[in-house]
Amino acid sequence: KDVYAVENHVISSVLSDIPSQYTDVLWTPATAVTNEYTLEAGTIRGTSQTSKLTISTAKLLSLKSTSATKTFTSKITVGTNITPVTATQTITIFSASAAITPSTVNVYAVENHEITCVLTGLQSQYSGVLWTPATDTTNEYTLEDRTI
Numbered sequence: 001k002d003v004y005a006v007e008n009h010v011i012s013s014v015l016s017d018i019p020s021q022y023t024d025v026l027w028t029p030a031t032a033v034t035n036e037y038t039l040e041a042g043t044i045r046g047t048s049q050t051s052k053l054t055i056s057t058a059k060l061l062s063l064k065s066t067s068a069t070k071t072f073t074s075k076i077t078v079g080t081n082i083t084p085v086t087a088t089q090t091i092t093i094f095s096a097s098a099a100i101t102p103s104t105v106n107v108y109a110v111e112n113h114e115i116t117c118v119l120t121g122l123q124s125q126y127s128g129v130l131w132t133p134a135t136d137t138t139n140e141y142t143l144e145d146r147t148i
Contacts, residue, residue: 002123005060005095013074015049025051026075035059064093078084093143096121 003009015022021044030037030053038054051074055063063070071090078085100117107113119126127145134141 001091003060003091004065005093006055008057009055009060009091011053011055011072011074011089011091013053014075015051015074015085017053018044018046018078018121019047020044020051022049022051022076024076027051027053028073028075029071030055036062058140060093060094064095068093074104092123094121094123 013025015084021041023041024043025039027037028040028131030039032039035056036059037056038051040054042050042052053072053074055072061087062076069090071088072084073088075084077083095121097116099120100115102117117129117131129143129145131138131143134143136143
């Protein structure tokens with residue numbers, strides 16, 4: 001699953017065909033830590049329960065600094081033999097950014113001037129970059145989307 005580090009990410013684990021509420025759903029490698037991970041066991045409805053793990057934007061950025069890909073696992077144990085039942089989700093973390101270099105430049109009004117914006121941290125081609133105050137206007141501005 002592709003995730004941007006600009007908003008919290010929620011992973012849901014549906015526990016199915018269970019006879020009663022589970023309050024001890026384990027998430028690895030996450031533990032409940034303020035401003036990092038929020039864990040919710042969920043509420044049983046019939047024989048299903050949805051547990052949720054919320055990963056904060058700050059934690060996503062921290063995780064990305066060590067590896068852009070991370071796998072999370074939810075786990076419950078069932079039966080007298082304490083058999084583990086697990087589900088996993090692997091996320092790839094992106095932190096998109098834009099750069100115009102240099103940010104300030106002197107230009108002469110007697111020749112055309114080109115400004116290029118480099119977008120990084122995208123999982124696929126992005127089109128429709130908004131330039132302000134420019135709009136694509138004949139003999140004034142020409143806006144182009146280029147492929148990555």
